[in-house]
Every structure is written in structure tokens, then in C-alpha cells.
Amino acid sequence: AAGVIQSPRHLIKEKRETATLKCYPIPRHDTVYWYQQGPGQDPQFLISFYEKMQSDKGSIPDRFSAQQFSDYHSELNMSSLELGDSALYFCASSLVKRQGAGEQFFGPGTRLTVL
Amino acid sequence: SQQGEEDPQALSIQEGENATMNCSYKTSINNLQWYRQNSGRGLVHLILIRSNEREKHSGRLRVTLDTSKKSSSLLITASRAADTASYFCATELPNDYKLSFGAGTTVTVRA
Numbered sequence: 001a002a003g004v005i006q007s008p009r010h011l012i013k014e015k016r017e018t019a020t021l022k023c024y025p026i027p028r029h030d031t032v033y034w035y036q037q038g039p040g041q042d043p044q045f046l047i048s049f050y051e052k053m054q055s056d057k058g059s060i061p062d063r064f065s066a067q068q069f070s071d072y073h074s075e076l077n078m079s080s081l082e083l084g085d086s087a088l089y090f091c092a093s094s095l096v097k098r099q100g101a102g103e104q105f106f107g108p109g110t111r112l113t114v115l
Numbered sequence: 116s117q118q119g120e121e122d123p124q125a126l127s128i129q130e131g132e133n134a135t136m137n138c139s140y141k142t143s144i145n146n147l148q149w150y151r152q153n154s155g156r157g158l159v160h161l162i163l164i165r166s167n168e169r170e171k172h173s174g175r176l177r178v179t180l181d182t183s184k185k186s187s188s189l190l191i192t193a194s195r196a197a198d199t200a201s202y203f204c205a206t207e208l209p210n211d212y213k214l215s216f217g218a219g220t221t222v223t224v225r226a
Contacts, residue, residue: 031212042203042216043158056213090158094212100145101212106158 002026004107006091012113013081021076021110023091031055031096032074033104034066037088049074050096081114088112121204121217129225134191136220138204139184145207147180147187148214152201161189161202194224 005024013019025032031050035043045058049068060066063081068074078085088111092104121138128134138147146165150158164171164180164187171178177190191198201221205214 033213035214042218043214045213045215048213050212056211058213088155092158092214096212100207100209102146102207103148103160103163104214105160106150108157111155 004091004093004105006089006107006110008110009108010111010113012115014115015081015083017081017114019078019081019112021078021089021091021112023074023076023093023107025072025074025091025093026105029072029093029095029105031094031101032068032072033092033094034060034074034076035090035092037090037109038084039087043090046076078112083114086112086114121202121220123220124218125221125223127223127225128194130194130196132194134194134198134222134224136189136202136222138187138189138217140187140204140206140215140217141185142208144182145209145211147178148205148207149176149178149187149189150203150205150216152203152219154200158203191222194222196224196226198222199224 007022033048034046037043046060047066048056052068066076088109090109092106094101094104148163149161162173175192180187201219203219204217
């Protein structure tokens with residue numbers, strides 16, 4: 001079965017550079033989520049999209065932006081990178097039903113290292 | 116602050132023993148989910164329990180939910196070395212599809 005695909009898997013950037021992370025959700029899933037997991041920490045919600053519209057926003061810095069495209073893939077754009085942005089970035093997708101989003105399917109993550 | 120808190124932070128057990136970890140949360144939920152994460156890898160969904168359910172089983176996993184105490188527990192029976200991982204609880208709130216994760220419990224199963 002198809003899973004959530006993320007690219008790249010690893011990314012090394014310098015401070016003040018920009019980075020773009022890509023996510024391809026499971027086909028027919030209507031909601032995409034982005035989470036950030038710092039070293040030794042739990043995942044923190046950044047932003048989500050439902051049917052290509054931004055549906056919720058968490059603790060996402062103003063330097064970050066995201067969008068979902070017509071083919072349902074999503075990109076997380078990060079500018080003016082800081083050392084503290086080094087983390088695992090997960091994309092997840094789900095199919096929202098009447099009783100809620102339910103199980104979210106996570107991609108393998110992109111490990112971003114800012115030097 | 117995060118919705119879910121877990122204890123213990125770390126657990127070390129012998130293969131074959133049971134592992135129990137607990138999760139507490141603060142507000143009413145739609146459902147509570149448990150995920151496993153091997154070191155630096157992706158999150159794997161284990162089990163989901165809805166707010167109107169009290170207990171759920173999946174293979175060697177047993178999850179309970181006590182909405183009056185706003186707490187849940189995950190029991191792994193007959194643990195194996197392959198169960199070594201971090202386990203996170205995550206809550207989905209009503210009309211709010213994002214997940215709020217707890218701090219996680221790191222489980223080490225010794226062979």
C-alpha cells in the first residue's frame with residue numbers, strides 16, 4: 001500500500017539559508033499535517049491543510065510557510081534558517097470522517113540540520 | 116503546553132515481561148492514539164481509542180481510557196527486543212484534527 005512520501009530525507013543547510021520540504025500524502029487522503037520534532041522532544045504540530053486549504057495553524061514561525069497544491073502534495077518552506085530549526089520534520093495525512101480525523105499516517109520524516 | 120503527559124519517561128524490562136505506560140491529558144478529547152517511534156525514525160500508529168470506548172486490544176497491545184480521570188494506559192504484553200522504541204500518546208480534540216503529543220516513554224527491552 002502507498003505510504004506518505006517525504007523528500008528529501010536529509011538536508012543540511014547553513015544559517016540564514018532557505019529550505020523546502022516536500023510531502024506526498026496517501027492517495028485520496030484529504031488532510032495533510034506538518035509536525036516538527038526537536039531532539040529528544042515530542043512532535044509539535046505546525047500546520048495542516050484540508051482539501052488544499054489551510055485548516056489549522058500551530059506553533060509555526062513566521063519564517064515558515066506551507067501550501068498544498070492541486071495534486072495534493074504539500075511543501076513546507078523555511079527561510080532565514082536558525083540553528084534551532086534543526087529537527088525532524090514529519091508530514092502526515094489522513095482521511096477526515098464524520099467522527100474525526102482518526103489515524104494519521106506519518107511519512108519517514110526529513111532530518112534538517114542547520115549549521 | 117502540551118495536551119498529553121506520559122509516565123514513566125523511561126522503562127527498562129526483560130524480554131517476556133509486560134510494559135505499562137500511562138498518559139494523562141487536560142481537556143475533552145475525540146480520541147486518543149498511541150504511536151511508536153524507533154530511534155530517529157517515523158511514527159507508526161499502534162491503536163486508536165475513541166472517547167466513548169474504555170478498552171481496546173490489538174495483538175499484544177491493550178489500551179484503556181478513563182475519561183473521568185483524563186488518562187490512558189498502554190500495556191504491551193510478553194515484550195520482545197523489537198518492542199524497544201519510544202511510545203507516544205496523542206490526543207485529537209473535538210472538531211480539531213491535529214494531534215497533540217505527550218512527551219513519550221522510552222522502552223528498552225533487554226534480551
